[in-house]
Amino acid sequence: MPRPEIKMITFSIDGREVQAPENTMLVDAAKYGDVEIPVFCYEPKLGQPVGACRMCLVEIEGIPKLQTACSTPVKDGMVVHTQTQRVHEAQEAVVEFLLLNHPLDCPVCDKGGECPLQDISFGWGGGRSRFVEPKRHFQKPLELSPLIAIDRERCILCYRCVRYSQEVSEDYQLVLQERGAASYVATFDGHPYVAPFSGNIVELCPVGALTSKPYRFRARPWDIEGAGTVCTMCPGQCNVTLTVRDDRVLRVLARDHEEVDDGWLCDRGRFAYQSFHVDERITSPLVRVDGELRPVPWDHALDVAADALKRAGGAVGALAGGGTTNEEGFLLQRIAREALGSPHLDSQRAPVDRRSLLAIGDPGLQATVPDIEYAHAVLVLDTEPVDEMAILDLRIRKGVRRRRVRLAVASARPSALDGNAALSVRFAPGGGPAFAAELVAAARGEAASDDARAVVDLLRGAGEDVVIVASERVGAALAALADALGLRDRDGAGLIVVPSSANGRGLREVGVLPDAGPGLAPVARPGLHAAEMARAGAEGELTAFWLHGVDPLRDLPYRERWEQALDRATDVIAHAAFLTEGIREHATVVFPVEAYAEKDGTLTHPDGRLQRVRPGIGLQGRNRYGWQVLADLGRRLGLELRVLTAGMALAEVAAAVPFYAGLTQDEIGGRGIRWQEREAASAYPRPEGLPDLAAPTVREGAGLRLGTFRSIWASPEVEHSPALRFLVPRQRVEMAPADADRLGLGDGQRVVVSANGSRVEATVTLRHAVPAGSVFLQDGLVRDAANTLTGSVVEIRPAVTSEVAG
Amino acid sequence: MEKLLFKDIDEPGLNTIDVYRRRGGYERLRKALAMPREAVLNELLASGLRGRGGAGFAMGKKVSFLPKGAMDVYLCCNADESEPGTFKDREIMQKNPHLLIEGIIIAAYAAGANKAFIYIRGEYVLQADILDAAIAEAYAAGFLGENILGSDHSLSLVVHRGAGAYICGEETALLDSLEGKRGNPRLKPPFPANQGLYQGPTLINNVETLSTVPFIIEMGGEEYAKLGVENSTGTKLVSISGHVKRPGNYEIELGMRSRDIIYGLAGGPPDGRKVKLWFPGGSSSPVLTGSDEDLDLPYDFDTMAKAGTMLGSGAIIVVDDSTSVVEVAYKTAYFYRHESCGKCTPCREGTNWTLKMLDRIRKGEATPMDLDIIASVCENIMGHCLCVLGDAMAMPVSSMVKKFRAEFEEEIERRRQEADLASAMPEPELPLIQGAVA
Amino acid sequence: MSNEVRRFSHGSRVPGWDDAVDLTKEPASVPDPATTPVPDELRAEIEAAMAKYPDRRSAALPALAAAQRHHGWCSPEAIEQVACVMRLTPAYLTAVATFYDMFDTQPVGRHRVYVCTNISCSLRGADELCERIEQAAAGDPDISVRHFECLGACDIAPMASVDGVYVGPIELDEVDELIDDIRNGRPPLPRKQLRLRPTADSLPLDGKDNG
Numbered sequence A: 001m002p003r004p005e006i007k008m009i010t011f012s013i014d015g016r017e018v019q020a021p022e023n024t025m026l027v028d029a030a031k032y033g034d035v036e037i038p039v040f041c042y043e044p045k046l047g048q049p050v051g052a053c054r055m056c057l058v059e060i061e062g063i064p065k066l067q068t069a070c071s072t073p074v075k076d077g078m079v080v081h082t083q084t085q086r087v088h089e090a091q092e093a094v095v096e097f098l099l100l101n102h103p104l105d106c107p108v109c110d111k112g113g114e115c116p117l118q119d120i121s122f123g124w125g126g127g128r129s130r131f132v133e134p135k136r137h138f139q140k141p142l143e144l145s146p147l148i149a150i151d152r153e154r155c156i157l158c159y160r161c162v163r164y165s166q167e168v169s170e171d172y173q174l175v176l177q178e179r180g181a182a183s184y185v186a187t188f189d190g191h192p193y194v195a196p197f198s199g200n201i202v203e204l205c206p207v208g209a210l211t212s213k214p215y216r217f218r219a220r221p222w223d224i225e226g227a228g229t230v231c232t233m234c235p236g237q238c239n240v241t242l243t244v245r246d247d248r249v250l251r252v253l254a255r256d257h258e259e260v261d262d263g264w265l266c267d268r269g270r271f272a273y274q275s276f277h278v279d280e281r282i283t284s285p286l287v288r289v290d291g292e293l294r295p296v297p298w299d300h301a302l303d304v305a306a307d308a309l310k311r312a313g314g315a316v317g318a319l320a321g322g323g324t325t326n327e328e329g330f331l332l333q334r335i336a337r338e339a340l341g342s343p344h345l346d347s348q349r350a351p352v353d354r355r356s357l358l359a360i361g362d363p364g365l366q367a368t369v370p371d372i373e374y375a376h377a378v379l380v381l382d383t384e385p386v387d388e389m390a391i392l393d394l395r396i397r398k399g400v401r402r403r404r405v406r407l408a409v410a411s412a413r414p415s416a417l418d419g420n421a422a423l424s425v426r427f428a429p430g431g432g433p434a435f436a437a438e439l440v441a442a443a444r445g446e447a448a449s450d451d452a453r454a455v456v457d458l459l460r461g462a463g464e465d466v467v468i469v470a471s472e473r474v475g476a477a478l479a480a481l482a483d484a485l486g487l488r489d490r491d492g493a494g495l496i497v498v499p500s501s502a503n504g505r506g507l508r509e510v511g512v513l514p515d516a517g518p519g520l521a522p523v524a525r526p527g528l529h530a531a532e533m534a535r536a537g538a539e540g541e542l543t544a545f546w547l548h549g550v551d552p553l554r555d556l557p558y559r560e561r562w563e564q565a566l567d568r569a570t571d572v573i574a575h576a577a578f579l580t581e582g583i584r585e586h587a588t589v590v591f592p593v594e595a596y597a598e599k600d601g602t603l604t605h606p607d608g609r610l611q612r613v614r615p616g617i618g619l620q621g622r623n624r625y626g627w628q629v630l631a632d633l634g635r636r637l638g639l640e641l642r643v644l645t646a647g648m649a650l651a652e653v654a655a656a657v658p659f660y661a662g663l664t665q666d667e668i669g670g671r672g673i674r675w676q677e678r679e680a681a682s683a684y685p686r687p688e689g690l691p692d693l694a695a696p697t698v699r700e701g702a703g704l705r706l707g708t709f710r711s712i713w714a715s716p717e718v719e720h721s722p723a724l725r726f727l728v729p730r731q732r733v734e735m736a737p738a739d740a741d742r743l744g745l746g747d748g749q750r751v752v753v754s755a756n757g758s759r760v761e762a763t764v765t766l767r768h769a770v771p772a773g774s775v776f777l778q779d780g781l782v783r784d785a786a787n788t789l790t791g792s793v794v795e796i797r798p799a800v801t802s803e804v805a806g
Numbered sequence B: 001m002e003k004l005l006f007k008d009i010d011e012p013g014l015n016t017i018d019v020y021r022r023r024g025g026y027e028r029l030r031k032a033l034a035m036p037r038e039a040v041l042n043e044l045l046a047s048g049l050r051g052r053g054g055a056g057f058a059m060g061k062k063v064s065f066l067p068k069g070a071m072d073v074y075l076c077c078n079a080d081e082s083e084p085g086t087f088k089d090r091e092i093m094q095k096n097p098h099l100l101i102e103g104i105i106i107a108a109y110a111a112g113a114n115k116a117f118i119y120i121r122g123e124y125v126l127q128a129d130i131l132d133a134a135i136a137e138a139y140a141a142g143f144l145g146e147n148i149l150g151s152d153h154s155l156s157l158v159v160h161r162g163a164g165a166y167i168c169g170e171e172t173a174l175l176d177s178l179e180g181k182r183g184n185p186r187l188k189p190p191f192p193a194n195q196g197l198y199q200g201p202t203l204i205n206n207v208e209t210l211s212t213v214p215f216i217i218e219m220g221g222e223e224y225a226k227l228g229v230e231n232s233t234g235t236k237l238v239s240i241s242g243h244v245k246r247p248g249n250y251e252i253e254l255g256m257r258s259r260d261i262i263y264g265l266a267g268g269p270p271d272g273r274k275v276k277l278w279f280p281g282g283s284s285s286p287v288l289t290g291s292d293e294d295l296d297l298p299y300d301f302d303t304m305a306k307a308g309t310m311l312g313s314g315a316i317i318v319v320d321d322s323t324s325v326v327e328v329a330y331k332t333a334y335f336y337r338h339e340s341c342g343k344c345t346p347c348r349e350g351t352n353w354t355l356k357m358l359d360r361i362r363k364g365e366a367t368p369m370d371l372d373i374i375a376s377v378c379e380n381i382m383g384h385c386l387c388v389l390g391d392a393m394a395m396p397v398s399s400m401v402k403k404f405r406a407e408f409e410e411e412i413e414r415r416r417q418e419a420d421l422a423s424a425m426p427e428p429e430l431p432l433i434q435g436a437v438a
Numbered sequence C: 001m002s003n004e005v006r007r008f009s010h011g012s013r014v015p016g017w018d019d020a021v022d023l024t025k026e027p028a029s030v031p032d033p034a035t036t037p038v039p040d041e042l043r044a045e046i047e048a049a050m051a052k053y054p055d056r057r058s059a060a061l062p063a064l065a066a067a068q069r070h071h072g073w074c075s076p077e078a079i080e081q082v083a084c085v086m087r088l089t090p091a092y093l094t095a096v097a098t099f100y101d102m103f104d105t106q107p108v109g110r111h112r113v114y115v116c117t118n119i120s121c122s123l124r125g126a127d128e129l130c131e132r133i134e135q136a137a138a139g140d141p142d143i144s145v146r147h148f149e150c151l152g153a154c155d156i157a158p159m160a161s162v163d164g165v166y167v168g169p170i171e172l173d174e175v176d177e178l179i180d181d182i183r184n185g186r187p188p189l190p191r192k193q194l195r196l197r198p199t200a201d202s203l204p205l206d207g208k209d210n211g
């Protein structure tokens, strides 16, 4: 639904005339007059007010009963009193009621010092208790999940956590049981509350009833500092505040940004900070000596790396990914192109050519994150938001739930959003681009499949404002589709293209592409894209690899070919935080990469917002800033890069990317800025037409078609965060019950999945919603990852279990 | 007085459509469908019929609040009947289900509703089964379904069985429960007339209210309004229970003297005992005493309101002088503590706290100061809750404390002394109150 | 000691309050039909209930009631089956089931006896009656007796609902007969069943008591 218009009205509060937007709830309207009305249950992010806690009672002239300010929309001429005897008595009564059974164990409570209940008891309570009955006492704290502890004595039954579970994350796992004074927060039959966004309830709880287990008893509010930055663990780029004590990150909180994250975080973003401070992290440069990676002085490592790169020259293949910043990507490509003379650069998992990228990145076709909420319809195409850009999942749900957005999902694998979709269609694994081409045909009124036509009809039927959330790999067809649906230059409509790495959009705009330089400018001599690099490496054409935040064995398809390539390469220079397999086995030089909490630089959000990553803690161990390492390398390779600070590095980027022209750290600030909204956006290169759209590929074969996906939990940060380790996925093969029946397989059975002689072991997971004929395996795992398989048609048979004696 | 709702009530087979039709059943529907909707509504307005479920809101007015338009409009019949002391709707549903169905169809016609539900408390198994059978008969006879009797009025009717929760009688909790949720009341506004079931405009009325509708059509609103007294028109079913010789349901004309109901119809307390106190409108109404002044009050909405209590659901519970007021207050508080949905703070915590204090009085562990705290806690509950369940405990309990303060104080003293004596002996295990006081 | 307010003697316990989760269990999302077998009869009943309403979720109460009939109580397994057919999470349904008094989330006997101990019934001796019925049924795993709030039949106080059948007024000396009827699968105290009772208003006001 389109955004509502806002009208200002005048009302009176405690005798003063105040202007506020019409129909905002009195609690919020009061703030325009600097009046604070205490609340517990009110939290607009959770949807409609529920009026449960009764803390916010106020007097409104003309209404006999006291009214809850959290649920009363302000109207012109309203006369409100918050300081009368009646209101005070009611507030004192509610505080007294809330404290009846509250244990008041503030000295041992994690919330103490930042507790709304403490603050409100102090500010609005009567300061005495007449309750002489025994308080209830229960065992505490109890585990609600491996991440969250629950203390039911402290719970004031404000409904926030359960409303969150039901109305925001929609996992419906956390509920109230029983009723009345016996009500308590719990899950079904003692199952843990584990969900991708569960940690948000800790932040929502107004008391110390829900606490983060990793944070419990680690600090007090008066000995911590908050540092704002941006999570770089996925393209969502949520804004966060780091809780820092003694130069360690002890907690990550949301730093509410309506245009980016809406105030939520996923559990990876919230808890994986633990990986910043584990021993396994690389915090020193390493060089392989006698087959073993050894810590060495920086100068030595830089010399070795520079020599290796110089030696390979034009035969270097450079890849960037992970949390690589714009500055780092930019410096990397300059060194590769200018100092080494190598055009082989890439930042994408699947190749999309420059012309397509130019078209899908066109400012006229971009939607913003909040547009998802206000659109008439949203199409999720060939992407699983919860895995690929987690926080979008919540935004899409919000749009559907609160603003009746019509949602269509088109994907190979059943989606977490199917339940919210007005229409879900499935295509064969790998068929995303082809299905998009069909959608284009359907939108143009040409012949197309029923599914494609149904999707287009749904989108058109809903209204003009359509937002398409799609994976980058879909490519050119996205631009054609947006045009065919008339989305060009339409406010509130357009594309949100989910890249394959956290800063995928930034990296491509600063030129980490084989066929485009900074600003997507054409290059004289295009290089190889990632998959070709693997082949070229395996065949000896490329002799060195330069990996920035990427481990090809983990992050890219064609694992076998990459293994050969890395094996054969004379040198592998890696910038990495952890010794994942490819780095551990093949790197000759490793430079430590800062955790984002240490980093200084900028990222570009998939909707074009440049955001600053700002250091909240000092560099750990012997770490150096990434831009500094690259500048040092450049200098050794004869390229003077003129960067002495992160700001200077950004200036270089801004000078090279025409549509970033003039950007500074100050302009980006704490909330970021979308480049499309700046004047320089007009410097975006004109689209140059589209390549032919993918034709439907009909893959014949006797076996099952393999689709792959990478779970939100498949990442080294998760593996190295003790609290999250229980979530590290193991390989399982999702299949339709019909296929399993045919093959005589049952749920939970161990099987071998093979293709062209390559094989992985997995556990069968039967899913009703998987279309027969397709099976799905995960990528990004430590072992048995899907990229081990060399074909896309697989066979499945029971694993031969070795007999264990006894 | 001529009976309306209870006419032929014990006639065998009245619950079947044949007998019902032989008694003139569904003729009022025919008559109503021949009238324009507005004319039916006007009869309802003219009748002055006030809701029989508790709040006493004018039914015609409620119907007129429903927005007109193309959306689905719903009608929900409130058959949750859980207010202690109330059992009148049960009698209608069990013995004359078609009367209710006919009333629903006519009311739905006036309201423009095309989907109707009867939310019946889950404990009423027999009555729900009877309603199901009667509805099937009505469908078969063409009184329900598409184009009823050839008119443009269509209506579906489904019996929805509750599962044991008093709060589901509160109209918005009823809607949540009917939507398959926990029965928590909703914030008002929006009122159900605007945004009720499935967010659509919804008319909610009590069984007795809806069952009266056919008579209004039959007699005409003005004629109906001649029954009873001003502002309390018509007849009312009264459920009378407790310490009386002939408990049961009686149909009276509103405005009848209370004494004539309690003594005249129900025979008064047995064994010549005296009325100590009585709840005039279910256990949530502030109590009246056995004084002549109270017993002589005419039984109608306005008089009861003026006397500081309410007519409520029309359920009179009589307590005679053989029972301690402490026990009555305790039972009352126990019920509301048990039934509080827990959504809002004052009700959840306040009912629980009050019960604990009353329990201490019973056990001889209280002092007269506790009476002040009880009164103050009740004060703190009243008017501060999301729905009126909290008030429903606070009102009667505080009325008992106020009107029987002397007895409370005596009891406190007496029970303390008893407890003292008892504690001189080996201490018995204190039994937990059933259901445990949390 | 006796003059002091006694503390901590009537401390409270609500089942569930002291329970932590079992971390070895998987999180409970909507059960997948591929791995959750549901008896055909129960599935049909739930689906029929869903078809009655504009929104399938409205069928939660009838569906839980059906599952309770089928399984004897709202066991975790029963709730999972309902969740599977209704495409809801088991937690959602647990929240609903625990809200309503008539859903048993703990195992109970085949026969449910609700004894009303609300005001009108207790004025007529319900508390003692309830105790006596509990004693009479004690040790019989087939009969679950529990006290209940007003059942809407205060005219037959003190009363009880036996598997949904209302009987009353029950005299103390009828308790054994009542339990015997239940044990032997006979209609409970047929002469005292509400269904047979005339409306008070239609009886002559001849001064006879009927309470």
Ligand SMILES: Cc1cc2nc3c(=O)[nH]c(=O)nc-3n(C[C@H](O)[C@H](O)[C@H](O)COP(=O)(O)O)c2cc1C
Pocket (backbone or CB within 6 Å): B050, B051, B052, B053, B054, B055, B056, B057, B059, B078, B079, B080, B081, B082, B083, B166, B167, B168, B169, B170, B171, B172, B204, B205, B206, B207, B209, B210, B387, B388, B389, B392
């Ligand atoms: C706690 C509570 C319980 C109620 N229980 C019932 C009930 O069991 N039956 C009923 O008809 N109305 C009950 N009501 C009143 C309803 O909210 C509503 O006013 C009524 O159903 C409207 O119908 P009427 O206008 O025909 O009386 C209850 C109200 C409250 C606050």
Ligand code: SF4
Pocket (backbone or CB within 6 Å): A102, A103, A104, A105, A106, A107, A109, A110, A111, A112, A113, A115, A116, A117, A118, A154, A206, A207, A208, A209
């Ligand atoms: S929740 Fe707040 S008030 Fe309660 S113990 Fe903790 S700090 Fe104290």
Ligand code: SF4
Pocket (backbone or CB within 6 Å): A154, A155, A156, A157, A158, A159, A160, A161, A162, A185, A204, A205, A206, A207, A209, A210
């Ligand atoms: S656990 Fe916290 S958020 Fe949840 S209901 Fe209790 S106080 Fe509110």
Ligand code: SF4
Pocket (backbone or CB within 6 Å): A231, A232, A233, A234, A235, A236, A237, A238, A265, A266, A267, A268, A269, A270, A389, A390, A391, A392
């Ligand atoms: S959604 Fe992505 S950016 Fe946001 S917190 Fe999670 S991992 Fe970080």
Ligand code: FES
Pocket (backbone or CB within 6 Å): A038, A039, A040, A041, A042, A050, A051, A052, A053, A054, A055, A056, A057, A068, A069, A070, A071
């Ligand atoms: S904040 Fe208004 S009722 Fe809770």
Ligand code: FES
Pocket (backbone or CB within 6 Å): B084, B085, B086, C116, C117, C118, C119, C120, C121, C122, C149, C150, C151, C152, C153, C154, C155, C157, C159
């Ligand atoms: S008090 Fe027992 S049935 Fe009403």
